[in-house]
Amino acid sequence: MVSVSFSSFNDQKPGIKLYFGTLGTSGLRKKCKVFEQPHYRESFIQSILNTLPTSSTLVVGGDGRYLVKETVQLILNMACVNGVKKVVVGQNGIMSTPAASLIIRKIGAQGGILLTASHNPGGPSNDFGIKFNNESGAPANEGLTNKIFEISKNLKEYKINDPKKIDYCNYMKEIFSFQAMKKFREENKDFKILVDGMHGVTGPYLEKIFIKELGFPSSCVMNSVPKEDFNGGHPDPNLTYAKELVDRVRKDKVDFAAAFDGDGDRNMILSHDFFVNPSDSVAFISDNINLIPYFSKQGVYGFARSMPTSAALDRVAKSKGLKVYEVPTGWKFFCNLMDSNLVSICGEESFGTGSNHVREKDGIWASLAWLSILSERKTGIKPLMSDFYKKYGRCFYSRLDYEDIESDKANKVFHHLNSLITSESMKNQQFGNFVGIRLLFKDGSRIIYRQSGTGSVGATIRIYVEKYVGDLNLFMEDAQIVLKDLIEVALNFAKIEEFTLRKGPTVIT
Structure with a gap:
């Protein structure tokens, strides 16, 4: 939270100023350029928040006109450090005035801030407004709007969550x-x-x-x-x-x-x-x-x-x-x-x-x-x-994905592999089970079998084949050519085609 100091505004009296007084809307309604002055919106929002009891619930929304999205975010950044416990916001910041009144009443909120200039035109050169509705869902009465105005005239600072955006x-x-x-x-x-x-x-x-x-x-x-x-x-x-x-x-x-x-x-x-x-x-x-x-x-x-x-x-x-x-x-x-x-x-x-x-x-x-x-x-x-x-040197590497395999067929592959690894003839071989099955060869080559857990249906069998080559003349060869024999060993050893009935992988990397 930061406290931001500024010079008070003396023109934030809700309503429309006429020759014979102030009538009409219970909100603050002016041209967008006025609201875009530094600290102007923050001043009026802070004045509203100062009238709320602690741990309040607040409803926030607007009619979608220019400045609504930015002001909704501003209200959220200020509400969270001014004692508001919960804020209910319209989707994308949009909420009709009748809907806001309904929600305030139904959830027992202490009030709502509505961002609208009603039937007036919108856009950068036209109108914007901020109004407050009380706990009954009704527009704030004159006693409350006068209180908000008096607060705004003497306000010297507002509290806001660090306004610096965390931008990727x-x-x-x-x-x-x-x-x-x-x-x-x-x-x-x-x-x-x-x-x-x-x-x-x-x-x-x-x-x-x-x-x-x-x-x-x-x-x-x-x-x-x-x-x-x-x-x-x-x-x-x-x-x-x-x-x-x-x-x-x-x-x-x-x-x-x-x-x-x-x-x-x-x-x-x-x-x-x-x-x-x-x-x-x-x-x-x-x-x-x-x-x-x-x-x-x-x-x-x-x-x-x-x-x-x-x-x-x-x-x-x-x-x-x-x-x-x-x-x-x-x-x-x-x-x-x-x-x-x-x-x-x-x-x-x-x-x-x-x-x-x-x-x-x-x-x-x-x-x-x-x-x-x-x-x-x-x-x-x-x-x-x-x-x-x-x-x-180059570690030639390829991954073969067999996607959407029926679970019983995938299980047959791994039951077969496990039976080989645990058989008497394999006891002295370099095999290991590490979130999958690894075959390690004397020259450093590897074959790995895994079932992927990222799919939503069936099973995906992934086979990884790796071979290190230090021969300069082979460095830029196609990996599938260099690994051809080792891939064949991997497929035959696991009997992939026999158990899955697949002629080839779905994806080769």
Whole structure:
């Protein structure tokens, strides 16, 4: 809470001023420009709040005209530090005057603040109003409006919850150098980017950050309008469900592209000539962590990855002399590490990447991390990944998803695997059960079988295949080619086709 001092206003008498006195509305009604004066609305709202008993219930709403939304938020910020216990607000701040009167009466509220100028025209150059209805739902009588007016004439300060907005975009500007990214854009006019909101929640954020803040053309954002059914699509950012983006990236030879899922916590990074595996993405960002201003100020604590995520991050951590933590699948397992200042960046192979700036994975953060690094190193995705592989070797990695498998068929797969692992012939082999089943090979390769818990129907079987390659000549090969034999081993060992009756996976990453 803060107390804000100001000079009192002497013109906040409710009603319409006429030649012979004040008549009409019991509210304060004036042109919007008057209400937009610094502290003007706050003064009248505080004067109303000063008449309420402590622990009051207040009803708030308006007719939707210009200034209603901002003023509703203002009332909420002031009510919460002025003894109001409960506020009932109309959806999107909109509530008819009769409905407000009804609600005040039905719930036993101590009053209501209505934002309306009745039948008068609205808009920036027209009218706005604030009126108070008492506990019976009726417009405040003259005795009360006079009391409010007297308070306003002598009011020197108002109390408000810290008015500084917590804005995601502004926070990103604290973490990354937007100036460096803008400079890169200006110096590389032919550099093409394309970001896909997949009709999920990120669309408005992408427009604000990439278009308004960074200055990229409006055509750089696609599918930015959130839809209730995600426009009939599946808001999962991978090569299968983000096919529209993938096709445009290849056709238009886009240099940097990203897609985000429905709630904005997952991301996919690619260019027209290279797809970045999520496991490599978190490792690459960690390797270039010194290029992100946030970590230059904070320092770097360590890294973490989920168990199925490839060991590429481990190699980065070792080169930097930092610890890497392996946790079960689920972002919640990273949070204790972050709260203890043990990790700065963490990631999952399921297109989830984030840092200790929040306690969720963050798709837009990941895309800005990539764009920041591109801006500083002044080159594209494929050359950067080539350099990364030359430095560390490459953990070739692929995930095969068999979605919507009938539960009994999925259970057969895992009953079969468990029977093999517990059989006498396997006792001396390197197997383990760690939120799934891991097969560890002598050369460091891994096969992992898991059932996913993120679907709403049926079961999803995920098979992870990883193989480390140090041969420079193979670094830029297609992962599916390099892993072909190991994938075949994984499928045959689990008898996937026999038990699921599926000829192939739903999604390959």
